[in-house]
Amino acid sequence: MKIKVIVTLKNGVLDPQGKAIQQTLNGMGHNNVNEIRQGKYFEVEINEKDEKKAKLKVEEMCKQLLANLVIEDYKIV
Amino acid sequence: MKIKVIVTLKNGVLDPQGKAIQQTLNGMGHNNVNEIRQGKYFEVEINEKDEKKAKLKVEEMCKQLLANLVIEDYKIV
Structure with a gap:
């Protein structure tokens, strides 16, 4: 069985990678992009x-390895 | 408006990062994990x-920057 998980940064945690992507998109002419979070x-x-x-089981794996719960949230989808 | 995108490796493309996570999980006692793809x-x-x-618009961004269509697929969710 295949279980899918999304791990995201918590609100308020800086995302420099997302910021870089956003600035690149803006520079490519996508001026309507306000924010990207990766x-x-x-x-x-x-x-x-x-x-x-x-x-x-997968939730346990998220807590142990896949997500850093200090700065990240996980969602099993 | 917030649009969510998932970018995955195409089937058949090696995923050494996923493999490393799988082996780590196996080593931690999660022996029932057969494969992980990140x-x-x-x-x-x-x-x-x-x-x-x-x-x-987001689809256009995927094609231009967010996904490498040679090895990756994107899905707008």
Whole structure:
């Protein structure tokens, strides 16, 4: 079963990478872009048929490794 | 309006970063993880009220900058 996770920076945490992309887009003529924030996306292929159990396992992985909970939030989608 | 984009590696393109995460998870005891593929996630805050137009603009940005279409696919969500 494939579980998808999105990890984003918490609100208020500076995102210099996103800022750089935004400035590049502005420079390319996309002047209507006000802000870009970049996050990470993971597809976890897990050997578990029960969706609820699989999501619980992936949530554990997020807490342990995939997300830094001090500055990041995760969302299982 | 905020438009969300997921950029993933195309099928068949090697993902050494995902592989490293998978091996780390296996080493931490998550033996049921078969594969991890990592992608990118963007939240684009665009000054455009019409959702259809905003998505078209963001699609253009994906093609120009956010995704490398040789090895990556994008999905506007």
